[in-house]
Amino acid sequence: MVECTGRDILTVICCIIVPPLGIYLKSEKFDADFWIALILWLFLFTWPIAVIFAIGYFFEMWSCAGNIKLNG
Numbered sequence: 001m002v003e004c005t006g007r008d009i010l011t012v013i014c015c016i017i018v019p020p021l022g023i024y025l026k027s028e029k030f031d032a033d034f035w036i037a038l039i040l041w042l043f044l045f046t047w048p049i050a051v052i053f054a055i056g057y058f059f060e061m062w063s064c065a066g067n068i069k070l071n072g
Contacts, residue, residue, distance in 0.1 A: 015029035019047075019054035026058050033057050042061060 007025070015022030020038040027033065037057075042051035056062055 012055070015054035015058050019050040020033075020047055022054045023057050033063055033065050036064055 003052050011022050011025045013022075014025055018061055019041050023034045023037050024030065033053075037050050038045045040053060
């Protein structure tokens, strides 16, 4: 059985309405996934893509931040 908290429900709702906020609530940091969702969300015609991206991130289907390496 899957345990679902109120925070999880709020995060999924935010992923649908404001995708960057949903990603931030899930990861609690401003990483590449947040910025990708923000850019997609700012452009009105790509908003559905941002929603799909955020929901996929919430259910851990993918993450772009883990694939980016910074020098340092």
